[in-house]
Amino acid sequence: MKRALASIPDTRLLIDPRPPEWTEYPRAFFRGNTIEVARELLGAWIARRQGDLWLGARIVETEAYLGRDDAAAHSWRGRRTARVEPMYQDGGHLYVFLVYGMHHCANVVTRPEGIAEAVLLRAAEGPHGLSATTLSGPGRLCAALGITKADSGIDLLSGGSVRIFQRFGAPPKTGVTPRIGVDYAGAAKHWPLRFFDMDSSAISGPPRMKRNLAVQ
DNA sequence: CACATGATCGCCT
DNA sequence: GGCGATCATGTGG
Numbered sequence: 203m204k205r206a207l208a209s210i211p212d213t214r215l216l217i218d219p220r221p222p223e224w225t226e227y228p229r230a231f232f233r234g235n236t237i238e239v240a241r242e243l244l245g246a247w248i249a250r251r252q253g254d255l256w257l258g259a260r261i262v263e264t265e266a267y268l269g270r271d272d273a274a275a276h277s278w279r280g281r282r283t284a285r286v287e288p289m290y291q292d293g294g295h296l297y298v299f300l301v302y303g304m305h306h307c308a309n310v311v312t313r314p315e316g317i318a319e320a321v322l323l324r325a326a327e328g329p330h331g332l333s334a335t336t337l338s339g340p341g342r343l344c345a346a347l348g349i350t351k352a353d354s355g356i357d358l359l360s361g362g363s364v365r366i367f368q369r370f371g372a373p374p375k376t377g378v379t380p381r382i383g384v385d386y387a388g389a390a391k392h393w394p395l396r397f398f399d400m401d402s403s404a405i406s407g408p409p410r411m412k413r414n415l416a417v418q
Numbered sequence: 419c420a421c422a423t424g425a426t427c428g429c430c431t
Numbered sequence: 432g433g434c435g436a437t438c439a440t441g442t443g444g
Contacts, residue, residue, distance in 0.1 A: 302435060302437050304426055307436055
């Protein structure tokens with residue numbers, strides 16, 4: 203099991219079940235501009251129900267995938283297969299897929315039904331800042347929260363087992379780079395669609411990907 | 419730190 | 432049949 207990722211969620215991620223003052227995003231938010239959603243989700247909380255308990259983590263890194271005109275997106279050129287189908291759902295659903303035969307990646311679907319765009323959740327950090335490793339990277343984030351493709355297609359706004367709550371306060375200082383792992387995507391591989399909290403220690407990828415590369 | 423490699427299998431051509 | 436929206440490990444500078 204030397205290579206197995208933690209399948210038992212880190213108890214340090216435990217949060218009080220749904221603090222009542224927390225606010226979920228309205229449907230209209232997820233139907234909006236995908237890049238804006240990707241930026242807005244920095245600092246937001248993802249909550250995962252495990253039985254009677256909820257695990258929570260603060261999102262610190264996202265990527266936007268822009269649908270039919272984005273060669274890096276699974277929905278490029280309108281591809282519509284069983285796997286990708288959740289991307290075509292209304293904003294606010296979850297799209298989860300398996301990569302490299304072993305890692306899951308979780309996405310928040312954006313735009314109205316029929317427009318297949320999404321925001322990949324790449325990293326998060328625990329409430330006490332102790333989970334910089336277990337939640338850093340899309341595969342580890344899913345492993346830590348127990349998210350698998352069985353969760354693909356669920357609605358984040360129906361009180362189900364995965365929910366997202368609004369950040370308190372202003373957005374974090376945000377770094378921008380091209381997306382990771384999409385070298386095959388032609389010109390789209392250069393698009394500045396990866397966003398991260400520059401003050402977080404849980405950012406995934408090599409050090410050069412932890413600096414702001416945006417053309418100012 | 420940079421880079422290379424193997425693991426492992428669902429999905430698409 | 433080939434490859435991937437990744438990760439862990441190993442090598443070398």
